[in-house]
Amino acid sequence: MYVVVVGGGRVGxxxxxxxxxxxxxxxxxxxxxxxxxxxxxxxxVLVINGDGAEAKFLEDANIRRADALxxxxxxxxxxxxxCQLAKNTYSVKRVVARVSNxxxxxxxxKLGVDMVVSxxxxxxxxxxxxxxxxxxxxxxxxxxxxxxxxITQESPVAKLPLSEIHLPWGxxxxxxxxxxELYQPREDLILEPGDHVLLLLKIGLDHKLQKxxxxxxxx
Numbered sequence: 720m721y722v723v724v725v726g727g728g729r730v731g732x733x734x735x736x737x738x739x740x741x742x743x744x745x746x747x748x749x750x751x752x753x754x755x756x757x758x759x760x761x762x763x764v765l766v767i768n769g770d771g772a773e774a775k776f777l778e779d780a781n782i783r784r785a786d787a788l789x790x791x792x793x794x795x796x797x798x799x800x801x802c803q804l805a806k807n808t809y810s811v812k813r814v815v816a817r818v819s820n821x822x823x824x825x826x827x828x829k830l831g832v833d834m835v836v837s838x839x840x841x842x843x844x845x846x847x848x849x850x851x852x853x854x855x856x857x858x859x860x861x862x863x864x865x866x867x868x869x870i871t872q873e874s875p876v877a878k879l880p881l882s883e884i885h886l887p888w889g890x891x892x893x894x895x896x897x898x899x900e901l902y903q904p905r906e907d908l909i910l911e912p913g914d915h916v917l918l919l920l921k922i923g924l925d926h927k928l929q930k931x932x933x934x935x936x937x938x
Contacts, residue, residue, distance in 0.1 A: 723748065723785045723811075725771030725801045726792025727758045730817060730838065734791055735762060746780040750792075772800035774808065787813040795823045802832050851925065852933055854915060863921055865893075868932050870914045875934045882906035887927045890920035 720743045724731055727749035735758075738745050745764045748771040749755040755768035769776030771792065782788065788805040790798035798816050805811040807830075815834045816827050827835040840858075848856025848866070855867030870877055876884050881892065881904055892904040896915040902908060910916065918928065 720744070720786040721781075721784055722746070723777070723780045723782055723788045723805075725788065725790045725798065726750075726794075726817070727754055727766070728791070728793055730793070731789075731791040732758065734789060735764065739764065746785075748776050748780055750797075770797065772797045772804075774804055777801070777804055777809070782809045782811065785809070785811050787811065787815065790814075790816040792817070793819060795819055799823070799826060799830070802827060803830055806831055851929070855917075858922070863919060864925070866918045866920065866925060866928065868916045868918065868928070870910050870912055870916065870932075872912045873934075874910075874912070874932055876910050876932055877912050878909060880907055880909050884910075884931065886918075886931065887920075887924050890918055890924050890928065893917050893919050 722738055722743050723746050724735055725748045727735070727747045731747065735745050735747060739762065747758055747764060747766045748769055749758060749766060750770050752768050755766050759766040765780070767776055767779050769779065771777065771790065782805065788801065788811045790801040792798055795818055798818065802814050802816050805814045814832050816832045816836070818824050818827060818835055818837050819839060821837045821840050824835050824837055844856050844858055853866050854869045855865070857865040859865065886892070894917040895902045895904060895908065895910070897911065920928070
C-alpha cells in the first residue's frame with residue numbers, strides 16, 4: 720500500500736516504522752523542519768517539510784495515488800483538515816485519524832473518517848486496566864471490551880483446563896498466548912502461569928472476571 724502519514728512526531732514515527740517493516744510505501748509530511756530533517760536521515764522514505772492541512776503539500780506527497788492517509792499529528796485541527804481534504808477532495812480509499820481531545824471525535828466521524836483513534840482515551844483505558852490487574856484493555860464502541868489477563872501462580876484458574884472455567888454469559892475467550900504462540904481456545908487446553916488470556920466481553924461484566932481470574936470479591 721502507498722500510505723501518506725501527516726505528522727512525524729513520536730506517534731507518527733512509530734507508525735512509519737511499523738508500516739515500513741510491513742512492506743508498505745510511505746511518505747511523511749512533517750511541519751517542523753528539524754523533525755523533518757531527522758526523519759529523512761533516519762528512514763529511507765520521502766519526507767516533506769510542510770503542513771499536512773494544506774493541499775499543496777498533500778499534492779507533493781502524490782495524495783491522488785495514495786491507498787491510505789493517516790493524520791497522526793498532535794494537532795486536532797491539522798488532522799481534521801487533512802482528513803477532510805483526503806476524503807472530499809482526493810477520494811482516498813482509507814482515512815485514519817488520531818485525535819488528542821476526545822470531544823473532537825464526532826467531528827471526524829461526521830466526515831466519514833474510517834477509523835478515529837483517541838490517544839487520550841486509549842491511554843486512559845490502558846491505565847485503568849493496569850489498576851484492575853489487566854495487561855491490556857480496549858473498549859469497543861462503548862458496548863464491549865477486549866481484556867488481556869496474565870495468569871499467575873496465585874490465579875484461581877492456574878492449572879485448570881478451559882472446560883472447568885465458567886465465564887459469565889456475554890464473555891468469551893478468543894485466544895491464549897503460551898510461550899510466544901497463539902492458541903485457539905479448546906476445552907482441554909490448560910492455563911499455566913505465564914499464559915495470557917484474551918477475552919471479549921460486554922461492558923459491566925469485568926467485576927465477575929475479577930473473581931474468576933484473580934479471586935477478588937464480586938461486589
